[in-house]
Amino acid sequence: MNFLPEHINEYAAEHSQPEPELLAELFKETWQKALVPRMISGHFQGRVLSMISKLVAPKTILEIGTYTGYSALCLAEGMIKEGVLHTIDHNEELYDFQRKYFDRSDYGEQIFQHAGEALDILPEIEGPFDLVFIDADKANYSNYFNEIIEKMNPGGVILSDNVLWSGKVTEPPKLKDDDTKALIEYNKLINQDERVETVLLPIRDGLTISRVK
Known part of the structure; x- marks a missing residue:
């Protein structure tokens, strides 16, 4: 969902960098073959994720919620040369779809997929993390935050998607x-937790940026 008039969204997208051809192909195939294709980040939000990653220049990225791999590839654009990205998704059926595009990118050897429930997998992934993107089941956002916050480097960034939830919050x-x-509880948590400073941006369905102190 977008909260700005469509012509404003289109203008913003037109005056942002275009997505790489590989991502355009991934976007198209997602809409052709995947269930609930609107879950994909897409051009404008993808360029936002890419820009944030490039500003952070992370060595270790964690993504909770891979879907078809679009956002992971956007985040990977900002990794330092020896960086790694861990991405988790409960849907094992998308594993090969994701891998196909990861391997065609410049970051294939740096992206590690994890299939299963994130709360079971997170304890097995070593930090510290410089950049985290939370975009999985909404009921566990607070649990994900509590699981990763002690694994964050100072100055690290946590991104949280869909925090406006079509305005229902x-x-x-x-x-x-x-x-x-x-x-609603998660938005309160990350705004009040003294370990982070947070700003909520009305990009698409809401994107929160939380910087670890």
Whole structure:
């Protein structure tokens, strides 16, 4: 979901760097073959992720929620030469789809895939992390944060996607809407936790940038 008028979104995208051809191909194939293709980051948000990664120049990146691999490749653009990226997704059926594009990129040997539940896998991945992107099941955002915060380098950055949740976080959640409830609590957590400083950007469905002190 976008919160700005469509012509403003189009203008912003047109006046941002174009996505690399490999990512354009990945985007197209995702819309042709994957379930719920709107989950993909896409051109504009992808360029935002790439820019943030380039500013951080991370040695170790962690992504929670790979989907088809678009965002991982965007984040990888900012890695230092000897950097590594760990990406986790519970959907094992997408593993080969992701790998195909990872191996065609310049970062194939630096990207490590993990299939399964993130809370089971996270303790097995050694930090410290310079950049983390959280974009998996919303109910566990706070659990992911609590799992990774002690593994972050000072000055490291945690990115959290979908934190506006189609605007539902601004309204009283419905009784059985556990995702909205979880995101409301998560947004409070990362805004009040003294270990990070946070700004929430209304990019697409909301993107939070949290810098570790």
